Amino acid sequence: MTKEAIEHIKHNPKYQELVRKRSRFAWTLSIIMLVVYYAFILTIAFDPKLLGTPIEQGKVMTVGIPVGIAIILIAFALTGIYVKRANGEFDDLSREVKAELEKELAKETK
Numbered sequence: 001m002t003k004e005a006i007e008h009i010k011h012n013p014k015y016q017e018l019v020r021k022r023s024r025f026a027w028t029l030s031i032i033m034l035v036v037y038y039a040f041i042l043t044i045a046f047d048p049k050l051l052g053t054p055i056e057q058g059k060v061m062t063v064g065i066p067v068g069i070a071i072i073l074i075a076f077a078l079t080g081i082y083v084k085r086a087n088g089e090f091d092d093l094s095r096e097v098k099a100e101l102e103k104e105l106a107k108e109t110k
Contacts, residue, residue, distance in 0.1 A: 008104050009097065018093040025085060029078045036074055040067065 009015050043051060044064075051064030 005101060005105060008101055012097050012100060014093055015097045018090060018097065022090055029082055033075060033078055036071055040071055
């Protein structure tokens with residue numbers, strides 16, 4: 001790819017929109033996951049008895065087991081949400097940027 005093509009891409013408003021939306025969305029999902037994970041870790045650090053409490057009196061399973069499973073499921077869900085949006089909106093914007101770049105480069109070669 002030439003420097004000229006790279007400059008066309010960088011200055012394309014749809015490319016800038018793509019980068020802005022994708023970055024904001026990725027950071028939002030990352031922050032959600034970090035809050036969930038660190039809340040779990042801080043609970044273990046400052047109130048380990050809470051997660052070690054049995055779900056029912058006389059049972060072996062503690063509160064920590066379903067909480068841990070929920071954290072794993074949240075991670076899978078956030079990944080799925082990102083993939084769905086990436087394969088939809090972000091791919092559409094990428095295709096539009098590519099089509100516009102091809103048009104601009106075709107004009108310049110004429």
